[in-house]
Amino acid sequence: MHDVTSALEYWPSPPPWGWTADDMDHLPPDGPNGEMDFFKHVELIDGALVFMSPQRRFHERMIRILANSLNAQAPARLLAVTQMDVKLGHRMRPCPDVVVIDTAADTDDRTFYRPDEVHLVVEVVSPESEDRDRKAKPPRYAEAGIAHFWRVEENDGKPVVYVYELDPATKAYAVTGIHHGKLSVPVPFEITVDLDALPR
Structure with missing residues (x-):
């Protein structure tokens, strides 16, 4: 079993084992390069992290x-x-x-x-x-x-x-x-x- 920290080492590519629904509860608030609230608006679609744009x-x-x-x-x-x-x-x-x-x-x-x-x-x-x-x-x-x-x-x-x-x-x-x-x-x-x- 892999953790989110090891998955982020492959960023921006997904980890070889892919993202899972359970990973979503363990994403850090900030991005891999210190971006504020980077993972705040993200969902998982078919194993891919999808970042949502600002709301209209x-x-x-x-x-x-x-x-x-x-x-x-x-x-x-x-x-x-x-x-x-x-x-x-x-x-x-x-x-x-x-x-x-x-x-x-x-x-x-x-x-x-x-x-x-x-x-x-x-x-x-x-x-x-x-x-x-x-x-x-x-x-x-x-x-x-x-x-x-x-x-x-x-x-x-x-x-x-x-x-x-x-x-x-x-x-x-x-x-x-x-x-x-x-x-x-x-x-x-x-x-x-x-x-x-x-x-x-």
């Missing part, structure tokens, strides 16, 4: 409105949290923008949630994350059995929410709606969001 304002506003709306309307057994990892496998640990989890899983010492604790994953697409959010992550969330996935895109400054539900027979997502202006869905619980009322 639209991105931040969407995360806030969705998390606040979900929490305001969720039953007591569910809770929406933001920017927490979901451990999908040995080499897959993405960090979705919003996840709805079992309230029982909400403890302060958590750094990730398991797929069986997650009911909804939301990704807000930014220019640098298009391929990951549209192509790489959704099939992995589906394979892990997460029942609901939303992808949020920006169109002329306004949000469009693509809503997907897992087909248990194929273990793939099927689109169930494309929402402009207002999002209203019955699952994973009854929720309505005024998409035109983004917070300031």
